Amino acid sequence: MSSYFDLTSELWKWNSPIWLLVLSLTGLYFLFHRGTSGKRSVAFLFAMFALAIAYISPIGVLSDGYLFSAHVIQHLILLLIVPLFLLLSLSESATEALFSHPFMNRLGRVMAVPFVGWLSGLGVMWFWHVPSFCNASTENYALGVFRDATFLLAGLAFWWPIFSPVKRFHLPSSLAVVYLFSACLGCTLLGIYITFTVISVCPAFANPVDRLGIMHFLYDQGLTPATDQRLGGLLMWIPPCSLYVCAIMVVLKRWYAEMEQTASPKTAGTTSSLREARQ
Amino acid sequence: MTTGSIEQSERTSLEPPVTSTLLLDWVSTLDHKRIGIMYILTAVFYLAIGGCEALLMRIQLAMPNNTFLSPEMFNQLFTMHGTTMVFLVGMPVLTGFGNYFVPLMIGARDVAFPRLNAFGFWMLFFGGLLLHFSFLTGSAPNAGWFSYVPLSTKAYSSLQGVDYWIIGLLIMGIGTVSGAINIFVTIICMRTPGMSLQRVPLFVWMMLMQVILIILALPALNSALSMLLIDRWLGSAFFDPTRGGSAVLWQHYFWIFGHPEVYILILPAFGMISEVIPVFSRKPIYGYTFVAASSVAIVLLGYGVWAHHMFAVGLGMYADIFFAVGSLLIAIPTGIKVFNWTATLWGGEIRFNTALHFAVAFLLQFVIGGLTGIMFAAVPIDWQLTDTYFVVAHFHYVLIGGTVFSLFSAAFYWFPKMTGRMLNERLGILQFWLWVLGFNMTFMIQHFLGMMGMPRRVYTYADNPGWALLNGISSLGAVFMAIGTLIFLWNIGTSLLRGKVAGDNPWDAFTLEWATTSPPPPENFTVIPEVKSRRPVWDLNHPKNADWKTEKTPPDKGIRPNMAKLAAWSFIASEAVFFLLLLIAYVVFNTRSGEGAVSSSVLDVERTGIFSLFLISSSVTFWIAERFLRAGKKSAFVFSLGLTILLGITFLAGQVWEYTGLLTNNITINTDLFSATFFTVTGFHGIHVTAGVIALFVMLMMGIKGNLTPGKSHVFGAVGVYWHFVDVVWLAVFGIIYLGLLQ
Numbered sequence A: 001m002s003s004y005f006d007l008t009s010e011l012w013k014w015n016s017p018i019w020l021l022v023l024s025l026t027g028l029y030f031l032f033h034r035g036t037s038g039k040r041s042v043a044f045l046f047a048m049f050a051l052a053i054a055y056i057s058p059i060g061v062l063s064d065g066y067l068f069s070a071h072v073i074q075h076l077i078l079l080l081i082v083p084l085f086l087l088l089s090l091s092e093s094a095t096e097a098l099f100s101h102p103f104m105n106r107l108g109r110v111m112a113v114p115f116v117g118w119l120s121g122l123g124v125m126w127f128w129h130v131p132s133f134c135n136a137s138t139e140n141y142a143l144g145v146f147r148d149a150t151f152l153l154a155g156l157a158f159w160w161p162i163f164s165p166v167k168r169f170h171l172p173s174s175l176a177v178v179y180l181f182s183a184c185l186g187c188t189l190l191g192i193y194i195t196f197t198v199i200s201v202c203p204a205f206a207n208p209v210d211r212l213g214i215m216h217f218l219y220d221q222g223l224t225p226a227t228d229q230r231l232g233g234l235l236m237w238i239p240p241c242s243l244y245v246c247a248i249m250v251v252l253k254r255w256y257a258e259m260e261q262t263a264s265p266k267t268a269g270t271t272s273s274l275r276e277a278r279q
Numbered sequence B: 001m002t003t004g005s006i007e008q009s010e011r012t013s014l015e016p017p018v019t020s021t022l023l024l025d026w027v028s029t030l031d032h033k034r035i036g037i038m039y040i041l042t043a044v045f046y047l048a049i050g051g052c053e054a055l056l057m058r059i060q061l062a063m064p065n066n067t068f069l070s071p072e073m074f075n076q077l078f079t080m081h082g083t084t085m086v087f088l089v090g091m092p093v094l095t096g097f098g099n100y101f102v103p104l105m106i107g108a109r110d111v112a113f114p115r116l117n118a119f120g121f122w123m124l125f126f127g128g129l130l131l132h133f134s135f136l137t138g139s140a141p142n143a144g145w146f147s148y149v150p151l152s153t154k155a156y157s158s159l160q161g162v163d164y165w166i167i168g169l170l171i172m173g174i175g176t177v178s179g180a181i182n183i184f185v186t187i188i189c190m191r192t193p194g195m196s197l198q199r200v201p202l203f204v205w206m207m208l209m210q211v212i213l214i215i216l217a218l219p220a221l222n223s224a225l226s227m228l229l230i231d232r233w234l235g236s237a238f239f240d241p242t243r244g245g246s247a248v249l250w251q252h253y254f255w256i257f258g259h260p261e262v263y264i265l266i267l268p269a270f271g272m273i274s275e276v277i278p279v280f281s282r283k284p285i286y287g288y289t290f291v292a293a294s295s296v297a298i299v300l301l302g303y304g305v306w307a308h309h310m311f312a313v314g315l316g317m318y319a320d321i322f323f324a325v326g327s328l329l330i331a332i333p334t335g336i337k338v339f340n341w342t343a344t345l346w347g348g349e350i351r352f353n354t355a356l357h358f359a360v361a362f363l364l365q366f367v368i369g370g371l372t373g374i375m376f377a378a379v380p381i382d383w384q385l386t387d388t389y390f391v392v393a394h395f396h397y398v399l400i401g402g403t404v405f406s407l408f409s410a411a412f413y414w415f416p417k418m419t420g421r422m423l424n425e426r427l428g429i430l431q432f433w434l435w436v437l438g439f440n441m442t443f444m445i446q447h448f449l450g451m452m453g454m455p456r457r458v459y460t461y462a463d464n465p466g467w468a469l470l471n472g473i474s475s476l477g478a479v480f481m482a483i484g485t486l487i488f489l490w491n492i493g494t495s496l497l498r499g500k501v502a503g504d505n506p507w508d509a510f511t512l513e514w515a516t517t518s519p520p521p522p523e524n525f526t527v528i529p530e531v532k533s534r535r536p537v538w539d540l541n542h543p544k545n546a547d548w549k550t551e552k553t554p555p556d557k558g559i560r561p562n563m564a565k566l567a568a569w570s571f572i573a574s575e576a577v578f579f580l581l582l583l584i585a586y587v588v589f590n591t592r593s594g595e596g597a598v599s600s601s602v603l604d605v606e607r608t609g610i611f612s613l614f615l616i617s618s619s620v621t622f623w624i625a626e627r628f629l630r631a632g633k634k635s636a637f638v639f640s641l642g643l644t645i646l647l648g649i650t651f652l653a654g655q656v657w658e659y660t661g662l663l664t665n666n667i668t669i670n671t672d673l674f675s676a677t678f679f680t681v682t683g684f685h686g687i688h689v690t691a692g693v694i695a696l697f698v699m700l701m702m703g704i705k706g707n708l709t710p711g712k713s714h715v716f717g718a719v720g721v722y723w724h725f726v727d728v729v730w731l732a733v734f735g736i737i738y739l740g741l742l743q
Helices: A004-011 A018-032 A038-056 A058-063 A068-089 A092-098 A102-112 A114-127 A131-139 A141-163 A173-196 A215-220 A225-256 A265-278 B003-014 B019-027 B032-061 B071-105 B114-137 B161-189 B202-234 B247-281 B288-303 B306-313 B317-345 B354-377 B379-385 B389-419 B425-451 B467-498 B536-541 B563-590 B605-631 B634-664 B673-704 B710-738
Strands: none
Touching (some): A058 A068, A068 A114, A068 A225, A141 A225, B032 B114, B071 B202, B071 B247, B071 B389, B161 B563, B202 B288, B202 B673, B247 B288, B247 B306, B247 B317, B306 B317, B306 B379, B354 B425, B563 B710, B605 B634, B605 B673, B605 B710
16 A cells, blocks of 8 residues: 555656746745845745645645545635735735725725625635536646636635724624624535535545546545545634634724724714714 | 604613512613513522522432432433523623623613513523423423433423423523524624724623623524424424434434533633622723633634534544543633632732632632543543532532522622622621531532442432532531522612612722613613723723823724614524524435435425526525615615515425425325434425515514615515625525535
């Protein structure tokens, strides 16, 4: 029985074209964000690291037609992790300057409409798991690249109302909690469906073409197509929900720190008028 | 209805009562405080029943091979004990305290919907009675408080017990959800100026979390109960594996409700402890935001871990791992709270009275219950210990050691406010020690019995080494608890008659309920103090050390959404979960690899498509009607609303046509799983459309009579939220059933 270490060379794809994207993004980032804080640079580097891992590691290699569960991990990295850390890496002042332009401001505002972000995030998740689309995007390279691009963009749109560097695009906290909680419900439903359905959600993974000769290795590990799909469904379900719960905690932390309006006369006015109305 | 008219009616009810009208006053009351007390009294009444059931069981188990109870009687007793304690003691008593104190603590003069509040109480009351009528038939429910199928199906439980159980729970469920919506809207919309949501007392915050859980979790139970009822009465086979149904589906649905139910019972208890410990430590709570935010995490995680009740079913290794990890995660937010409470005590100026005694015992015992919970999250331990007395010990440590102890604590803390009299401390301490001793004797022992392999829910046991002694001790403990309870009742009785007069704020406590008289007047407050921090009454009484001078808290932005619309939204959130689970059942039973949709061969998709257009266009005409109403154009409003009703009725006619066709072709609800799920989903939807049409008709009549003015357009809007929701549900139904998406 072969082990993981015998297959190291097959399972890692060091010559992946993703390096082009990683390097160019890194170049752009440090060009425009010179002198940015250490925390933000770390967030950016982590985003790039995650992006690279999604393609060069076994996750990327196995998601290319072998394992549905690996595909789900890749999908989650692209949709949730990379965009989240990209947004966290942007400095407030630089982004504010960019979004002060009227056109960009409008774009930012459209993206801040909760329905847009919610629908993009959940939409790509559901859309690319309709069996025919899932199959086509796994078998056709160009379509696969397009799908991955939609993951990244939809992820940016999804996190924008929560973690946009520009505060005026943030959702009010109560709405943000509903936004994230309902998103959790959305991926829970998809996860439940994938976990428990008897249908093969992505038939390409049910009968893989064994290009690398690792099929036996996977089956030996117990990763038969049915198990693989169940694992994929669970991955689609619980890790994103845990991430959303963490995001909700961040939102609540912000909410409990909403102190700046204390001195604002407008707020005091609203409060006292409410009091008068009551009395 | 206006708050003014209620206050007036309550004032008239305050005039010196003639004995014959006293009962009527209480029965017809809309005062949240009286309804709260009625909830608590109902809970005490059923506590006596549930407690006696427990005592009978402990007598039976006190010695091996006992014949005091028959096996059949024992089954009925543990079923009714569990059901009673969860639905008729735990939930009502917490709702009762919530009803009484939430409006007082947020500085409101009443709840948002007093009539809905009374409705909720009476549904619960009569639902409970109905459940207990089953004893008169000679066959009380006997399938356990979670009535697992197939045991609870007609084939194995042919008597009426389970039917009473289902209908009783459905009726109580309606009451509970109504009460929850009322509390939810009250907290969001009726806070006094200055009371931002970040400043509400933690009991209020925990009640908010609890009612969110009720609104979203109870419909899961209702959908499962509906399916079981259809199985039993109409012969379908949702839960009959021999005809293609799924017994595991019942377990999933029950625990999707059942696990959040644990938090429904414990979160308000956390809230009570978070009020008692700070007051008797003379300190604000340590880490308010941690306690509040961590309960949000508990609520969210609580929905996602139901399957840890099902590790023994065989869900597969990966599912076990994920649910185990999810369950372990809940230990984090729960553990944080224990540290918060301990840190609040630390360095405090402690007044160690009865309330604090119970609170401290809560901390210790809840930690034990929590730790055994963590043990159960580990799959192999669960496999070993499931269905033994270890489980019984675990959840009693959470629900008695946790919830009941915090309730006693809250009772000693709030009794002066509710009655104007203090409870007797000496009797309180006596009761405390009897309970601590009795509780730990009864249930600590059961951990060991469980480890030794004694199964739960079995009416007797063989004389295995040690079992007789341990069971004897366990039974003896129950007697201590019973005596403790009698002392408590005696304490209440004597204190009501000649207890020390309490005054407005005997504990020098912090929150707004202490800013009014004890007991509070019908309108709650004469003057509501200004709220500038989390401890307004402390600020009032200790202006030099006022909290707002040292600690800034987020101010009130004055946002109070419209009550009618918020109620409608929370109602449809609940309904959405109900339909979601019915639709999931449809998908589960109608997805067979490679077969395609059964529906396409039976249903006339085009015809229903056309009728669907009628329903969807009714949403548009409704929207137009709303615009006309706001613009004050009466006749145009009446016309477009009439059109909406007509379109709704046309849709219903289409459904009747479709049903007639199916029934004449001998396709009935008990034909197969497709027909069962089809009729259930579309039938419930049809009932909702009918209810919507009736609501619209009422609106139409109000419009014609000129009672619906532009100023009341939000009431119409609230009906609209429901009507649009019914349409959206239909889109999902049409997509999944008729077009066969997801198959």
